[in-house]
Amino acid sequence: MEKELNEKESLAIISNMIASTRQKLSENSVHYLLWGWSVLLAATIHYILMQFNYSQAYLSWLLMPVTGVVAILFGRKQHLTATVRTHIDQAMTYLWLGLVVMILLSLFAASQIGFQNVYPLLIWLYGLGTFVSGGLLKFRPLLWGGVASWIIGTFALFVPFEQQLLLLALSIVTSYIIPGHLLAASKA
Amino acid sequence: MTQFKTLDPILHQSLRLAVISVLIAVDSAEFVYLREKTGATAGNLSVQIDKLQEAAYIQVVKDFNGKKPRTTCRITAVGKTALEGYITALKTYIHV
Numbered sequence: 710m711e712k713e714l715n716e717k718e719s720l721a722i723i724s725n726m727i728a729s730t731r732q733k734l735s736e737n738s739v740h741y742l743l744w745g746w747s748v749l750l751a752a753t754i755h756y757i758l759m760q761f762n763y764s765q766a767y768l769s770w771l772l773m774p775v776t777g778v779v780a781i782l783f784g785r786k787q788h789l790t791a792t793v794r795t796h797i798d799q800a801m802t803y804l805w806l807g808l809v810v811m812i813l814l815s816l817f818a819a820s821q822i823g824f825q826n827v828y829p830l831l832i833w834l835y836g837l838g839t840f841v842s843g844g845l846l847k848f849r850p851l852l853w854g855g856v857a858s859w860i861i862g863t864f865a866l867f868v869p870f871e872q873q874l875l876l877l878a879l880s881i882v883t884s885y886i887i888p889g890h891l892l893a894a895s896k897a
Numbered sequence: 898m899t900q901f902k903t904l905d906p907i908l909h910q911s912l913r914l915a916v917i918s919v920l921i922a923v924d925s926a927e928f929v930y931l932r933e934k935t936g937a938t939a940g941n942l943s944v945q946i947d948k949l950q951e952a953a954y955i956q957v958v959k960d961f962n963g964k965k966p967r968t969t970c971r972i973t974a975v976g977k978t979a980l981e982g983y984i985t986a987l988k989t990y991i992h993v
Contacts, residue, residue, distance in 0.1 A: 714909055714910070714911055714914070716987050716990040716991050717991065718911070719904075719909070719914060719983075719987055720987060720991070722911055722914050722915050722918060723914065723918045723980075723984070724918075726915050726918035726919045726922070726934060726935070727918055727919075727921070727922045729919070729934050730919055730922040730923050730934070789962060789963075792926065792927040792929045792930035792933075793923050793925070793926040793927065793930040794923065794924040794925045794926070795922075795923045795924055796923065796924050798924065799924050
């Protein structure tokens with residue numbers, strides 16, 4: 710027969726179990742790095758090809774569907790092997806799904822009002838994603854990265870398209886690549 | 898004199914209390930995860946999960962992940978209220 714629990718033991722069980730469900734932050738870094746590096750690569754290639762007056766420089770963005778497939782496969786694998794789903798996982802899924810929809814709608818808008826007018830918005834949206842993620846994960850570099858993207862996006866309003874590409878690349882470095890590597894290295 | 902409240906007998910058992918405490922902190926958890934966190938044996942854990950399910954404190958879904966059987970648990974609204982009630986009752990014993 711099991712011994713009777715006393716009140717202090719009960720409270721200890723409750724708080725220890727709740728504390729044990731804390732996730733390892735570093736597991737979240739993969740997607741930031743995957744998207745960060747591939748968007749940086751596409752933006753840089755686009756910019757370089759423009760310098761050579763190549764008329765279809767934008768084709769560098771064909772890398773995005775490839776990254777999308779890799780991200781989906783990786784996410785599926787993570788989902789299948791995960792034995793727990795936290796409230797934060799849940800919130801992150803909806804945040805990023807919502808952002809993907811917003812980014813696709815903005816790209817659709819760009820076909821009507823021009824990419825020049827849409828790039829600042831895209832940069833702000835990238836910032837929103839990392840800002841909210843930083844808040845959910847309580848990881849400051851992501852929060853600051855998000856703020857940096859909002860500032861960079863605002864500058865992008867006032868420059869021609871070519872320089873917007875460079876600002877987009879800069880925002881990816883500050884809000885995805887740097888925080889992504891810091892997250893991967895964090896022991897928390 | 899302090900009025901002592903009765904502690905819910907379903908939750909006043911260490912393994913069941915541990916399971917419900919993990920489940921209140923997450924959206925859903927698999928059997929494997931609960932075993933890892935509570936350190937219980939599979940047999941004992943499975944008995945206690947059944948009791949929690951009978952009380953409608955948790956919802957249990959059994960399906961397959963590929964070919965492997967999988968048991969996923971999630972706390973219900975009844976379970977949340979019960980745990981809150983249990984904590985409130987505990988407080989009457991320890992004066993917090």
